[in-house]
Amino acid sequence: MGSFYEQIEAYASFDFAGFLGRVTPRQVDLVLKKDFLSPLDFLTLLSPAALERLEAMAQKAHRLTRQHFGRVIQLYTPIYLANYCVNHCLYCNFNHRSDINRRQLTEAEIEREAEAIAATGLRQILLLTGEKPGKDALDYLIRSVEIVRKHFTAIGIEVNPMDVDEYRRLAAAGVDSLTIYQEVYDRSVYDRLHPAGPKKDYRWRLDAPERGCQAGFRAVNIGALLGLNHWPSEAFFTGLHASYLQNKYLGTEIGIAVPRIKAGPGNYQPEAPVTDRDLVQILLAFRLFMPRAGITLSTREPAELRNHLLPLGITRMSAGSNTAVGGHIDDEADEGQFHVSDERSVDEVRQMLIAKGYQPVHQDWHSLA
Ligand code: SF4
Numbered sequence: 001m002g003s004f005y006e007q008i009e010a011y012a013s014f015d016f017a018g019f020l021g022r023v024t025p026r027q028v029d030l031v032l033k034k035d036f037l038s039p040l041d042f043l044t045l046l047s048p049a050a051l052e053r054l055e056a057m058a059q060k061a062h063r064l065t066r067q068h069f070g071r072v073i074q075l076y077t078p079i080y081l082a083n084y085c086v087n088h089c090l091y092c093n094f095n096h097r098s099d100i101n102r103r104q105l106t107e108a109e110i111e112r113e114a115e116a117i118a119a120t121g122l123r124q125i126l127l128l129t130g131e132k133p134g135k136d137a138l139d140y141l142i143r144s145v146e147i148v149r150k151h152f153t154a155i156g157i158e159v160n161p162m163d164v165d166e167y168r169r170l171a172a173a174g175v176d177s178l179t180i181y182q183e184v185y186d187r188s189v190y191d192r193l194h195p196a197g198p199k200k201d202y203r204w205r206l207d208a209p210e211r212g213c214q215a216g217f218r219a220v221n222i223g224a225l226l227g228l229n230h231w232p233s234e235a236f237f238t239g240l241h242a243s244y245l246q247n248k249y250l251g252t253e254i255g256i257a258v259p260r261i262k263a264g265p266g267n268y269q270p271e272a273p274v275t276d277r278d279l280v281q282i283l284l285a286f287r288l289f290m291p292r293a294g295i296t297l298s299t300r301e302p303a304e305l306r307n308h309l310l311p312l313g314i315t316r317m318s319a320g321s322n323t324a325v326g327g328h329i330d331d332e333a334d335e336g337q338f339h340v341s342d343e344r345s346v347d348e349v350r351q352m353l354i355a356k357g358y359q360p361v362h363q364d365w366h367s368l369a
Contacts, residue, residue, distance in 0.1 A: 003207055004244045008185065008237060016043075016233045023047035032056055037289045042239050045285035046232040054281060061287040061313045068292050071358045074316040075349065076124035076156070079113050080325045080337065081105050081144055085130025087197035089183070091228060091261055091268040094130045094337050096197060103325050104129075104140070110147045113328045118151040120320055120346040123363040125152040126179065128337075131160035131198060138166055142173045149174040153363045156219075160198065161208035167215030177219035178212035180205070181259065184228040185237035193228060209241070213249035220245060221296060223257035226282070227270030235282045239289050246293065255294035255316065256286050260301065262339070276305060280312065287313030299342040306342055307352060319349035 020043070028050045031041045044050065045057065082104035083094045093100065105113065117125065125148055129141065145155055156177035157170060167178065184190045187202055194200050212220045222241055224234040238256060246254040260279060263269050274282075279301075286295060297306055297314045299321040306317065322328055323336030344352070353360045 004210065004241050005203055005206055007240060007244055008206070011237075016230075016236075019043060020047040020232055023049040025049050025052045028053045029056075032060060032288075039236070039240055039243075042285060042289040043232070043236050045288060046235055046281065050281060050285070051277070054277075054284065057281075057284040057288060058312055061284045062311050064287055064291040065311070065313045065315070069294075069315050072361050073310070073314065073353055073358050074124060074294075074361050074364055075122060075319050075346065076126055076154070076316065077117055077120075077122055077318055077320050077328075077346070078126040078128050078158070078323065079105075079110070079117065079148070080128050080323055080327065081110065081141070082129045082132070083325050083337070084132045085197075086133060087131050087199040088195050089197075089199060090193045090195070091225070091270075092337065093335060100335060105144075105326055107143065107147060109326055109329065110144050113326065114148045114151040116328045117320070121350070121362055122320070122346055123152050124154040124156070126156040126158055126318075127175075128158045129160075133198065138162070138169070142169060145170065145173040145175055156221075161205050162211070164211045164215045167212055167217065171216050176217060177221065177253075178209070178217045179221040179257070180208045180212065181223045181225055181257065182206060182238075182241070183225045185224055185234055185241075186229045189229045209245055210248075213245060213252045217252065219253040219255060219294075220249075221255035221257055221294070223259055223296075225259050225261050226274045226279070227261040227272060230272050231274050231278055231282065235285065239286055242286075242290055242293055246290065253294065254290075255296060256290070257296040257298065258282060258286075259298055262300070262341075279305075280309065283309060283312050283314070299340045300338060302341040303344055303352075307356070310353075310356060310358070317349065319344070320346035 023044050027044055031044050084102050085094045086096055089095050155175050156179055157175050158179040190202050209220050209222050224238045242254050242256050260274050261270050294315040295313050296316040298318045321340050350360045
């Protein structure tokens with residue numbers, strides 16, 4: 001098995017619109033009877049015809065989620081360590097050309113952020129930065145991990161793509177999971193939205209989740225930023241990518257996220273908006289295609305929608321999020337990377353989960369090392 005790049009290349013001339021337009025509700029019914037779905041079965045569930053079978057998809061997704069995950073939801077929150085960035089992603093408020101205050105948390109500030117978050121009961125954390133080339137940036141990240149690991153049992157990173165050795169250094173420091181979104185799988189849209197900076201390198205980013213698996217992270221989470229491109233093909237490639245990783249790296253827990261971009265700081269307007277109904281269909285199709293994959297839903301989505309999406313396959317949620325650097329300890333912190341829609345506290349999310357019969361999990365595991 002080669003790289004996922006070869007798999008995505010195999011679809012270079014595939015007629016997505018034609019395939020999706022030809023699917024009938026009867027074909028969706030046949031897919032729903034199967035225990036194992038092929039990639040084209042998965043694509044069938046992303047078709048307009050599948051909208052007529054959303055209820056049946058929801059029932060099966062709910063059953064599979066209960067079977068593989070019980071009624072358990074992992075809770076985590078992000079810490080934005082720094083908003084310096086050399087990249088020019090047109091949809092991001094932290095991009096190099098944005099006129100925002102740039103800062104990087106000091107060690108003392110990281111400690112205080114970690115203490116503030118740990119006081120909410122959370123034990124799973126996600127560290128984020130923009131991209132800053134050079135050895136100092138990696139050393140800073142490693143030092144940050146060393147500081148927060150006193151407070152958290154699971155530490156994830158969502159940073160620029162790295163090589164296997166760099167990922168291994170981070171794993172040795174205490175990082176157990178890698179989150180990296182391709183943002184957009186369509187090559188031409190990717191090139192247009194990333195006009196400058198190291199992120200222009202599509203292939204380097206595409207292969208980063210695989211390098212994370214090779215480096216030995218316990219979990220690797222991937223996704224497309226929904227809204228940047230026509231969603232059925234983006235959801236399809238996300239699922240295909242996750243399936244590729246899950247089949248090849250049996251010891252790594254592969255997860256999918258469904259971040260949906262909305263108009264926000266920086267005034268980026270999504271070019272291919274994804275409706276709530278679209279999001280439901282995407283979630284259900286993911287769950288039916290990959291019954292064992294964790295699915296993350298972030299606070300980008302509003303509280304009421306998150307409550308409703310919960311039974312459809314979600315296994316992991318952020319809570320108490322703040323996307324500004326220093327946002328957990330400084331009420332006056334600058335604008336964040338994007339607007340948080342679900343502004344409930346960790347405790348409010350926890351109470352909602354309990355009221356709906358779910359078990360909120362703060363600590364899923366801890367290292368014996
Ligand atoms: S999405 Fe990430 S890499 Fe792109 S500008 Fe924003 S912080 Fe930088």
